[in-house]
Amino acid sequence: MAESGVRSALFVCLGNICRSPIAEAVFRKMATEGGVVDKWRIDSAATSTYEIGNPPDHRGQACMKRHDVPMRHVARQVTKEDFMNFEYILCMDESNLSDLNRKAKSVKNSRAKVELLGSYDPQKQRIIKDPYYGSDEDFEKVYEQCVRCCKAFLEQNS
Numbered sequence: 001m002a003e004s005g006v007r008s009a010l011f012v013c014l015g016n017i018c019r020s021p022i023a024e025a026v027f028r029k030m031a032t033e034g035g036v037v038d039k040w041r042i043d044s045a046a047t048s049t050y051e052i053g054n055p056p057d058h059r060g061q062a063c064m065k066r067h068d069v070p071m072r073h074v075a076r077q078v079t080k081e082d083f084m085n086f087e088y089i090l091c092m093d094e095s096n097l098s099d100l101n102r103k104a105k106s107v108k109n110s111r112a113k114v115e116l117l118g119s120y121d122p123q124k125q126r127i128i129k130d131p132y133y134g135s136d137e138d139f140e141k142v143y144e145q146c147v148r149c150c151k152a153f154l155e156q157n158s
């Protein structure tokens with residue numbers, strides 16, 4: 001059977017080196033453990049050009065190693081095609097949301113639902129804050145938020 005019913009989620013933040021690669025990796029691990037990873041196209045991207053071509057932030061890499069979550073990514077910027085190809089574009093804060101909604105307007109066949117990943121949080125923390133100028137604890141908090149939200153998002157889409 002040809003790839004019927006493939007779902008798709010693109011995780012987005014400002015630079016695609018801190019929050020969104022963590023969300024992508026957490027979601028991929030959950031989908032893998034749930035036996036549904038082949039049903040999903042999963043990726044992440046940036047609203048900005050700041051870090052294009054760079055690997056995830058070393059503090060995020062350390063956090064993911066602690067939690068045994070494989071993460072491998074090279075930062076890229078969101079494209080117009082992303083709005084046509086992804087069912088969900090899940091972002092981290094209000095600034096991401098307005099950047100993405102502005103970009104969506106310039107795309108003819110945008111089908112993506114642009115949402116805050118935090119809108120899925122059972123603990124109702126809607127914003128996943130930029131940890132770039134933060135501490136290891138801030139990365140840990142990002143990770144925990146991603147775990148709660150990705151779990152709820154996957155459950156809602158299974």
Ligand code: 6LJ
Nearest residue numbers: 013014015016017018049050051130131132133
């Ligand atoms: C144009 C001016 C900004 C950030 C980040 C912040 C700053 C980042 C970053 C997240 C991921 C040329 C590039 C901001 C990767 C890089 C430093 C500035 C980059 C900002 C504001 C508040 C909190 C964090 N901007 N790079 N340059 N987040």
